[in-house]
Amino acid sequence: MSEEFRVTEPLVRSLCAEAIQLLAVAQGPVRRLKLQAGRVSVEIEWPTETSLPAAWPGDGAPTANGKASNRAEPTGISPVRSGVIHAEGGPPPPAEDDGVTLRSPLVGTFYRASEPGTRPFVEVDDVVRPGDQIGIVEAMKLMNPVEAERPGRVRQILVANGAAVEFDQPLIVLSPLDAG
């Protein structure tokens, strides 16, 4: 059940103070920091180049937590896993760099275009803005649009047109672009 937070000056000041603290202890330049009060949530994003080593030979995505990289054990908050760290509980997202994954909102069939034969909503390297449709998940003959929530460039399309998808299944990976 979510709590109601009244936005008061003390609350805002407290959040800012926390943000400054976090930035101070975070290792390396932070690209993005988000704090949220209702339902908690702390997100820290680092840019890939300075935070994690490139993919190790024989490795999947970098999962550096100090061991693989031979760095000294960092103090404070280190980019264990670039991307988001959620305070909500539930399994952590798979280790990936700064890509943003759009996931299926329901179980059904994924379509890349509005109709068979028409041009797909997006292709790799397309730039999308918040609200742009990137696909459809159809269930019980109802077409449910899937939309980008943040600006980005399409990096990878994970699901083929017409393939079955589960709830929350990754569909498309975007490289985030700064707004404006």
Next chain:
Amino acid sequence: MFSTVLIANRGEIALRIARTCREMGIRTVAVCSTADRDSAVTRFADACVQIGPAPARRSYLNAAAIIEAAHQTGAEAIHPGYGFLSEDPMFADICQGEGIVLVGPGATVLERLGDKARAREVAAQAGLPVLPGTTHPLTSAQEAREVADEIGYPVIVKAVAGGGGRGISLVRDPATLPRAYEAARTAALATFGDPRLYLEQFVSSARHIEVQVLADRHGSVIHLGARDCSAQRRRQKIVEETPPPGLPGAVVDEMCVAAARAAAHADYVGAGTLEFVVDADNRWYFIEANCRLQVEHPVTEMVTGIDLVREQLRIAAGEPLELRQTDVLPRGVAIECRVTAEDADAGFRPTPGLIDEFEPPGGPFIRVDTHGRPGLRISPDYDPLLAKVVAWAPDRPQAIARMDRALAEFRIEGRGVHHTVEFLRRTLAQAEFVAGQHTTGLVERMAAAEARRAG
């Protein structure tokens, strides 16, 4: 027989259903919410589809998601287990429209018997005794008062869309009826989406006795004996057993035969249970019909040697019952205890949390149906049933002793996790339970006695 069955449920019952499917060579598809992603049935089944987030209305109650999962995996049939969509006529209709067999009696019967007031009418027409009360929903508080005056207090106000011990309020005198009526309407609307109520005479010193029936699509109906489910806490069953102790065999037979006849009259198909209340004079009355597998079905399986899920699947596939009534020969006594993740010392508050240690009992004639294991995260989104421990023995005293031995062995540990094993052992040790004379007030009396000792 189906080659693929989707199990539209979770927890212990989903695993239990999947096991019988596996024995029958049927490919199993589990569905799960994100909270159940790593659960027992998802590990056991041949395939799994994640259908939604934790809240049941977006996952296990999400008909569209379940149907999609069935189509994706080629499931020809869906077994709904108990609860969730198992008695939802709309879901039954959708399945039929989608060409998927839903294990159960079908939308028409579900509608007729799912309406608890209408079910009384059907039962009465089928020749079953019903308690004085209404067979149609009450139209007003005024009508409620008139009926209550006629049948005499105390009365029970029940939700038409309720069942399973929910949506029930006891009204002891006329002064409290108007407020109780309004409160019950509000609660029924909130809980079941349907505010309609009906009225029944209250039976004090009641025993809750239910009859298991099996009916195929070819007109065969048999009964598999009766279960005693009088040990309840707040109208939720905690201990069940078969045969009903202390009830004359002739009375039990009478109820069972009548129940089978009523099921036939109602065109029932599948496994079903007819519930009765028995008063202090051994007079019995129909109260409701459950058109699904019951939680406590294992006790019937243990004394009859019949796999009810197997029978359900055969019936759903259109096969005739292999069993005749004369083949049903129950032997011995079986008792089931429902172990829940609740704090018996804190008002039975559910205690979600992470289980570190989980060692269920075993040994002779012990069955444990559970999805529990070390590492299981008990979610607050679902009911707290953790395990069903079932004990069989040739007679009741041995069955009780065996159950106590088994419960004493059961190890469940986890930070913040409580469970009701000790409470169940205390319940089994109550004099009235040992004597087989317990009624539905057993747990209340136990709590009152403990309060007196403490105070």
